[in-house]
Amino acid sequence: MTDSPVKTRRDGAILEVTLDRPKANAIDLATSVIMGDTFMAFRDDPELRVAIITGAGAKFFCPGWDLKAAADGDAVDGNYGVGGFGGLQEMRDMNKPVIAAVNGIACGGGLELALSADIILAADHASFALPEIRSGTVADAASVKLPKRIPYHIAMELLLTGRWFDVQEAHRWGLVNEIVPGDGLMERAWELARLLASGPPLVYAAIKEIVRDAEDAKFQDAMNRITKSQLASVETLYRSEDQMEGARAFAEKRDPVWKGR
Known part of the structure; x- marks a missing residue:
């Protein structure tokens, strides 16, 4: 309008x-x-x-x-x-x-x-x-x-x-x-x-959730939440096509194509 x-x-x-x-x-x-x-x-x-x-x-x-x-x-x-x-x-x-x-x-x-x-x-x-x-x-x-x-x-x-x-x-x-x-x-x-x-949207999501979650947390407590799979965006990233694409692109010496999944 x-x-x-x-x-x-x-x-x-x-x-x-x-x-x-x-x-x-x-x-x-x-x-x-x-x-x-x-x-x-x-x-x-x-x-x-x-x-x-x-x-x-x-x-x-x-x-x-x-x-x-x-x-x-x-x-x-x-x-x-x-x-x-x-x-x-x-x-x-x-x-x-x-x-x-x-x-x-x-x-x-x-x-x-x-x-x-x-x-x-x-x-x-x-x-x-x-x-x-x-x-x-x-x-x-x-x-x-x-x-x-x-x-x-x-x-x-x-x-x-x-x-x-x-x-x-x-x-x-x-x-x-x-x-x-x-x-x-x-x-x-x-x-x-x-x-x-042009960057990796799933990585951005993980960064923002980690930063929010860790704002008032002790370092080890924040790290434990990540390693114990308690942050949804981080787990999504680790199981994503984009993470595999990033590794392949690095190995193939080309720019990655991010799909957000």
């Missing part, structure tokens, strides 16, 4: 998801539900391998929760949809790579949305903040994720002050992978997506 706040573009194994809700791409409950449905369909489509999430325009990626909608009765504790706020941060079993192409301001829930991706590319004019403290609420997902992604004291400063920081600082702390000129952001995102789409 052309009037949907969530636009999609599909090209081969890649899905581009664009948040397009003027004026600032803020997310209300209805938009969050659509985003959740979109990412669930991406997750469950065997033909799709990589997703890109971005915002429409050059000024805003996403400022997070639509406070105007909240003032009109859109409950903050309402139903955000299957993937939680923004459709990504609570999406179960998301075993495919997701790239965030941050095209402008990413604050509050918008920064949390970017943090839900696996790789973050940012335009050279992008800026960030977690200003929830100023409106008397908490950046809950960021409070969980940010101290694990960047130095603890920096994360706490950003959470406790709500101050703005530019893309260079974000890159310095390792919050974004690359800074890209604004007019080349989507070209770079698609270049990276095509690289990932």
